[in-house]
Amino acid sequence: MNKLLILSFISLLAMNTYGQKDYVSQVWNPDNGDGTFTNPVLNADYSDPDVIAVGDDYYLTASSFNCLPGLPILHSRDLVHWQLIGHALQRLEPDSVFAASAHGMGVWAPSIRYHDGEFYIYWGDPDYGVFMVKAKNPAGPWSKPLQVIAGKGMIDTCPLWDEDGRCYLVNAWANSRSRFASVITVRELNADGTEAISAPVIVFDGNGTENRTCEGPKFYKRDGWYWIMMPAGGVATGFQLAMRSRSPYGPYECKKVLEQGDTPVNGPHQGGWIHTSQGEDWFMHFQDKGAYGRVVHLQPVTWRDNWPVMGKLPAKGYCGEPLLTCRMPKSAYHDTCNPVESDEFNDPRLGLQWQWHGNYQQSFGMPTSFGVFRLYTYKTDKTIWHTPNLLLQKTPADSFTATAKLTLAAKEQGQTGGIIMMGLDYSALVVKREGNSFLLQQVTCHGADKGNVEEVKTLATLEPTSADKIDYQPAIYEQLYLRMRVHNGEVEFSYSTNGKRYKSVGETFQMREGKWIGAKIGFVAQEPAGKSNRGWIDVDWFRVTK
Template sequence: MKKIICSFLLGLYTLCGIYAQTWTADNGNGTFTNPLFYDEFTDPDLIRVGTDFYMVASSMHAMPGLPLLHSKDLVNWNFVTYVFETLDLGPDFHLEGKKGVYGNGIWAPCIRYYNGKFYIFVNINGYGLQVFIADRPEGPWTHKNMGGTIYDLGVLFDDDGRIYAVHGYDEVHLIEIKPDFSGYVEGSDRVIIPKGSAMGEGHHFYKINGKYYIISADYAPVGRMQCARADRPEGPYETTVISHRETMGNGQGWWTQGYGFWSDIPDEGDKFTFQPPSDNYFSAVPLHQGGIVDLPNGEWWGFSMMDMRSVGRLTYLSPVTWKNGWPYFGVEGNLGRSPRTWFNPDTGVETEPHAPYQRDDDFSSDKLNPVWQWNHIPVDSKWKVTKGTLRLHTLPARSLMFAKNTLTQRAMGPESTVTVELDASALKKGDVAGLALFNTPYYWIGAVRTAEGLMLRFYDMVKNVRTDEPLASDKVWLRACGDFRNDIASMAYSTNGNDFKTIGEGLRLGYQMHTFQGVRYALFAYNTNGKKGGYAKFDNFTVDEPLADRSKNLPVGKIITLTNLANGERAWANPHGMLHHAASGSKEFNEASCRFLVHDRGKGRVALEAADGSGFLTVTGLGLSGDVRLMKKESKASLFLWQDMLWGNCMLLSLHTNRFVGLNPLTSEPYAADWEGTRPDRKDGTVFAWEVYSEENASK
């Protein structure tokens, strides 16, 4: 199956000329589709300064760290800077010792702006709370180590100049920070929300209209977002759930077991086991660990993350509706649930759709593209970009996770293929260099200089199996293909740049808490003989994303059929004016009634007309049913916001009820627009497989 991705799809990319296409949330029609980025952006925090928005995220052990993005519209983001190039707090940060800082670096930052200065607060396990301060987001940023054991904190600069931080899991603490950031006000640490009050971690702390709000992620009993509210910083607080069960139709992935962020670095030959996806749909998948931000026009928006299998934790944007003084994620009529596709925030700014990073790199510049990060602090004298190539000198390492100067970038979902050229002519005996699917566990393909000559090697860490075959040329093209919907990958190579041979397929990917990151594509070079060896030259790194171009995923002007994923039955408009499913047993059913013409009504809105011209699908109620009927005349209740679920799947969000069209597959009830959302398995009756009608597929 993966050979298809590595060969057929790459040929398709070439024919279509879409090598530069990468995921952007902006649909170009006034709507966006989540996630904001289809690569990892963990633990986001976001602020507005005037008409500008700034967002930061965790970067763990990667260097440079603390990526800072800027936006004018909350949908399209630009890379600004990394807050630091290197953060050196000891030997572990240089990948020395048994642990390194895998999974223990930058966790859950908090960004704030106060009195003309930007502040970023972040805990580093074992080293305490760090604060970075700058006059401009571009920097320079000064760094102070405040110590303590505060993590996943939210910070508030109050109106009287006092600085508070909330922190802790379940039992929420409040502590006051000294104004010079030299430490904490003595005796100020106190419990403000006791254990068992359903608050979690990843706190975001706000003062809004005179009240204090704390938003956090609660994982017991299920992943969701809680909000606490009080009249004073110290409380007492009341709490409520503001977002729950929102997976947007995405299920859990595989987990690597046995390696957490306190574990020693696993070595080749260690045993690995995987935990398959849980049947508990809502245990940890839903939107969580987020906060809120306001627009100049008074709108409010929510941001959060969601675990998206082995590609990592992705960032999501949600409209916020205030109700009874609480900021619910979602829209009126469907609070607590977020649309996958919604209308762009009304910032008054129109922006061309774009992504924050350029992912391809031909190394023709004198510096690396910002998308690259090193695994721990690099040895700067042992790498350089020169003569249009990246040169990595080999340093001694027992295996890949111990190798210094490994260069990584986040894998792109939901599917992506990377290719890189490797010139191995300068490798010395014992040197190995190549391309890795970097994770715990990992897989790699590359060149090895042995006593017998230059060899092409593939290594599978799960099976602890390596395969070697001679290389007749010093130059080889390496490829990795990731299917992050199914947590499966493959690797391949070519000796001419065109004909690729798959050498590792069906490779199980997973998420884990050792690196606490999703899969990364990595370029590496090290020496297995305990010496400083030669060097490897890399060139023309490309990233191809077959699902990034979604322009044809809204079939306006087409006649389509809709097949419900829950029961495999097509939706049809019966003569009694109801949208029904084909296996209802009605003698009046006919094939023609299963076809709908999709009319474009602007900004992602569509009207669905029965293909025989007998009427439009229209929601006729606002009460308990929200019946979907066939009405001769189109009205506002005939408008649906098309939800692109990828892979030929969609949902129909009624703009009359702000709920989804669906049915109970176990009954004979017709469709109604009263469904909150879908389950991760997409088989609850709200998700359709759509297909453009043709005589050829009519009989399927």
């Protein structure tokens, strides 16, 4: 089988086996239908994106931090329409750390590469070192993580396999762990990319200049030149640099190639350069949108004097500005699809859009054969901030409505379940058993990462909708429709007992980002610590609409 057929088979297998190919979002679709697209192409928190072209197909991964499964794998045929086809990481080690909600830890700024018939992803865990996974099929299965380099502080790693078979690794440094930063280092790995065989060499120093906070480097080779493309200047306010050298160890020439300019796109930087099979060049980067996280934009790349000018081409010089609307990339195929948001929970496996806040345990919950997902109450006397079985997904747009039909089964007092907007500040609309009735409550915390307490407001008292008729561990049940409306960073809650008439309740909540991630939406189920039998929520469906 020739190489083109192999790549086509991989792409087809990924889409047919794992894809959610026909889903078109009601709340964000970048395709304007006239041969143009509007940025962002991914209006969700796929922070620190990296992307590769393999034949006519494109694959993207992004930071996942402590959210699991991690290392999302997205596929596209045209760089505009994307679908989530899997994850490369099921668990993080050590489990003693990541079984809990280790906010902001874990996977930082991965890179994805295709080498010698296999897909590779490298990432830096700032606390434990540099890791790698690989796979024949980007949809999986992926290998277990291999620790390539042990140590603290190494982040944002990217390999480069040279024509002579040698392998190099570039990375940045986390000041919070190493107590130095704003430098970029290169070292050599063995030909398999599994261990370092040289010491790191500083090839760029941004200290004391506007190029502070240089990080997120990506390594390339083009026409005999080694290229490191990286952001600098800060996450929300920075710009994109391109550096070139005739040697992987430098010295490097450096130019700014993309900045905000007169556009509303702040901090357009950190991402991946793609040379397509159609002979075009594009760059995918993030924009930090605060509570919504870091969304992904697509910019054309024009080579001027052997420098990659990104976005709108200036009259002179090499620094472009982001384009909000642009022509579609030339491509062999177009698939009209977007990442899935809604879920009817009819499949015997959890939808790919969902992530836990820690390493999955079976006691968190599981799919069922009767068209609901069962989320068990997590036993804890701590706040929601410390709950790892939060079942969450990324916010899909600036404005949307998320509605869930669910039933709380409560066997004991204090068992609680409902929907949540999660971040450093969070607010949840939940039902809680008290006596033989249920309380509808809004649970809110401001500054959860600082250890602040939750504010609980009771909004209504509800009688059970049903109850077990047996004496053995009986439960009472409350079936409700819970809804959140999100617009311009504000959340308004409502509920219904029949799915037709909704009543607004609680206070308007101002969204806030999580630890290095955007705010996330989904489900929470809790109960006081102890030896009582768990309760649960059965989620019938979750629908994202305008």
